[in-house]
Amino acid sequence: MPRSKEGFLWTPTQETEGLQTDAVQQGSRSIEDHYDVIVIGAGFAGLIAARDLTQKHGLRVLLVDARDRIGGRTWTAKVLGEEIEMGGTWVHWNQPHLYAELHRYGLHRNLKTSAELVPADKYVTVLESVAQRFFSIDGLDSRSLMPYPHDPLRQPSPWQAYDHLSVKDRLNQLHDIPQWEKELFESNINTFGSAPGKDIGFVEALRWFTLGGHSMAGVFELAGIFKLGKGGMTSFARAVWSEFTGDSLFNTPISGIRQGTAGVEVKTSHGQTLRAKLAVSTIPLNCLNDVQFSPPLSPLRQAAIAEGHINSGAKIHFKLRETLPGWFWTSNGYNGSDFVFAFSDHNGNQPSGPSGTWCIGFGYNGCLTDEKDSRSILKAFNQDINPHHTVEAYATHYWINDPYAKGVWACWGPKSTSKYLKALQESHGRIVFASADWAAGWRGFVDGAIERGQVAVQDIMQLLKNDLSDASAKL
Template sequence: MPTSREGYLWTPAGDTTGLTTEAVVSGTPDSLIRNKYDVVVIGTGFSGLIAVRNLSRNPNLAVLLVEGRDRIGGRTWTAKALGEEFEMGGTWVHWNQPHVYAELHRYGLHSNLKTSAGTLDAKTTIYTAAFSTPNNIEGGDVNSAVQRVADAFFSIDGLSSRDLMPYPHEPFRQPVPWLKYDHLSVKDRLDQLDLPQIDKDLFDAMVSSFGSAPGSDYGFTEALRWSILSEYHGHLLFNTVLEKVEQQNFSVTLTTKNGRQIQASHVISTIPLNCLSDISFTPSLSPLRQEAIKAGHINQGAKIHFKVGQTEPGWFAMASGYGTSPWCFSFSDHNGTAKKDGTYYIGFGYNGHLTDPRASSHIISTFKQHLKPDADVKAYLTHD
């Protein structure tokens, strides 16, 4: 099975850069790549793959799919290690995601979905307050406290969530009453509520999962990607990092980091927000888009899979983002899919922390200090 240059695995015996994954596929031989195409699609995440699939239905179109990585999938990909499969990016789907669910039904994959209890079936719940140590708390009390805050938090000036954003999949469709409150951070809104501070602290820590930030800031997918890609019949170019996108009259010129130029009549960009600042666009993007690019995506936190020696029932732990913890939250995922083999955790870090996957001592020690003191870490893996 092929190996991506991405990903990192640590064990006491040593570390490995690059993880085994079926997301690495063969591109079109360089000798067949043309100088000009009708359409070039940038990015092989789900949006890019769906775009080229739909374009390839027209046999008269010459289409090129360009990807800077050595694999498909964007941030959502599955790696194989330690005898298990790990979702390195996205993991969970729900029928509240209509576009994703439509694709699952299209390829008959919805029947393969596995229900996950996630954090809802935790036998133990742990909370680390700011500048404190982990403490066991009653899970039912946490859920009740968070629900009380949520009921008040999402009801503002007598408006429910549905009133505030009546068209959640078209947020700017009129009416847009939520715009009046868009300047508020999570913490701003919490400060407006006359509720016990501990309840608000628990809610703040819980919603840090939205963006890997405190409230003041803010293997299944493999089959779906392959199914979408199988319907595309155009050219595919990997390891191609773009430097410039220049539009003149009715033609667009793409220039790569190594100086290669490709022309297209049309370009569809699915470049991730946090990568757009690396590319020069002519003419310049709109001021609003430039502002969004400068701000970047709020969620830049680490996602780290752990394997530990002990076999444990489900647990969930979270830490305040206003203290010294680099960790947002973590929970037990399973005890091995093929056999009982210790316990597998998933941990999420706050933005700007845990940025060096090779810092094993720091990663393990802070995880034990702020979330799970008894964790007997045997291995971990992560990616950029």
Template sequence: MARSYDTIVVGAGFAGLTAARELSRAGQSVLVLEARDRIGGRTWLDRRLGMELELGGTWVHWTQPHVWAELSRYGIGLAPSPVPENAYWWDGSSLVAGSADELLELLDEPNRVLTASSREVFPQPFRPLSTQVREVDSRSLADEIAALPISAERRALIESFWTLNFNGNIADAAFTQALRWVSLTNGDWKVNFEACATYKIAGGTRALAEAILQDTPADFVFGADVRDITQEQSSAVVTTVDGTEYSARDVILTVPLQTLTRIHFEPALPQPVSMAADHGQLGLGVKAWFTVEGEHRPFVALGGSDWPLNFFQSEYVRDGLTYVIGFGPDASALDPNDPEAVQRVLNRLVPDLRVTASVGHDWVGDKFSKETWPMHRTGYLSDSLPALQQPLGRIRLSGSDIADGWGGFIDGAIESGLKVAHAVLTASRLVSA
């Protein structure tokens, strides 16, 4: 007979941990089923290359209210990334070396023009569903960039910049996704970029995840890969791949959007939800960590938008080595654990550096994620998000993929976990009243 709980939370990333804490501390019996052997979801601090490195989500910022509140709650500080001094970039035809300030200046005007309407389209960024949004949600970011009255050099740079932000190809990228991001930092793209890649969590993402974990009396089962969710008259039954059954009045499903198709639902998910899962999203790229010989001054580099790695940022200097992060738009184009492949791309952009080792995790090939950070296609806000945020009988979806605000960030996951927990508690009180 299935063991029964008030609520089952599927997934122990930041959305799942937050929801479990809120519900359990409100007196509910809560079970968290996590397919992996760890907490954190698409964040993962692990010891690689002789250091604790973030293989997934990393950066936070004080413009992100939900994660900032959690850091304040648990007394966790920040660890700044180094301020880049040198920069290298591909102008569409040749390599250019200069300062980081010069590169930012080249990106400034086209980004300001591109995102000028962000506050108009998203006057309240945490309420992204509006008439203004629907009017522009079908427009692609690639088309908007192509229409900018800028030089070929700046066009190549801004295409690569937004390819970096999407961690994927921007041909079908939603223009609203770019506007939405920038609106969250009061229309300032530079502050938004700072939020993306400047401040890490002291002690790593694990420090915050473990703080939330220690704050909940919920039960946890690891290695629990969910196969089926069946809704019955008074409960829902969750079955894992080994045949174990659990039941609860409510189920909170925090898995990434592209993994919804791994689970069989009875009754089936509504068509708009299943279509969103089938359609997927665009964050299908790669993140690589690697070391190079020598202790180098902090640098950034921006390559071609279609390169296997189109962005580099040096992060640490230690024991005669410099640790560098690289991002690319297509996980199938580069194995981050192949230092020779990393070296070939690095040679095109930052000359005279020798890669000694490289490492990374294939988030797209990982069956429990199938994506990196969520970045959406045209039409997503209008056609998919409203359906994904609605109760699906006894099931509610949660996660950074469906956040109102900082979708694609730790903040969005926490926001979504808080909201869905509140909704479950409110509904349960109405039922018991």
């Protein structure tokens, strides 16, 4: 199995940089002087766009990625005999864009469950009770506030009147709920963005709740129970990749995109110039400031990029010596814990049967910032999560230190959705933007990436249908 330059594994006797994965791919031996479309980024948004532009529409497409692999912020590593999801993980049949693609490739048959990724039943009752109060304002319940969660800007959209609130602001308005119930509820909402409730937008939490069928149990099921076996999410990325018929370049970061009446010129950090009629950028929100656009992006889009999304926590897979039943743990964000939440994912697999436990810990934003600082990571695990278990290894991809991610799944703060969502989804002349970071529905999820990849194809075909010189004239 090939080895990526990315990923990190710690054991008491060794540190390993770069993990084995089937996501590593070789680019084209030669490329053309000019293409119909250049797709920047081989995550799921880029893979879907590149596949459909070549397969459905017969366009000449060049797919470019800064990494040595496909999948973007989603890839499966082989670690100590186990398949470990380093980024995006959980899928569900009620994530519509994703499940249609899984079914297309027969991968829905490979769904399996994590060991335990929901709070205990006694706490779910409390969470549901608080949620019904929390998501009801001025006589409007969650269904009335956001009636179309996959099309949130569609009118009417009463949620916009409350976009200024944080999760903490809204909890502070509920004076008749016991404090411990508020803290329990907030600790679970904090998992949406690796942040305390003061940093997470009320509307961001509302979006998760409505997508989850207006229940906390639904949120937990749709966002954190089912995942892919038999090759994991990389098997999914490889299935899409197998149908792409264009050219590709890997290990090729982008430094600038210039456009004019003749087309677009994409500059690489190696000094290469790539040319096409149009471009699709799937560069994550927190990385767009690293690319020089000419003409410059709109002031509102620039403001959104400057603010970015808030989620910069760590995701760490721990191998425990003990073989444990399923468990789930959260922290309220105000007790000094470095971890937001943690849970058992699965027991280790050996010919003799289960061996040890693999669990996942998610750090709060700004905590545990060095993947190689094993002393601090192990201390935080024992101090915050459980002092009675022995960590035999941990594996991670530190997305916050990744120059091509600068964060994990997107989560927005107050005032962001109503202000920035529409601007981020719009095209910029000959450049179409596609990322899960500004998806309409499952923002931050693979489903959201696929959604935006599909929309990008529609936008590209419309631009080709229209007078391209008119698109440039609007800049």
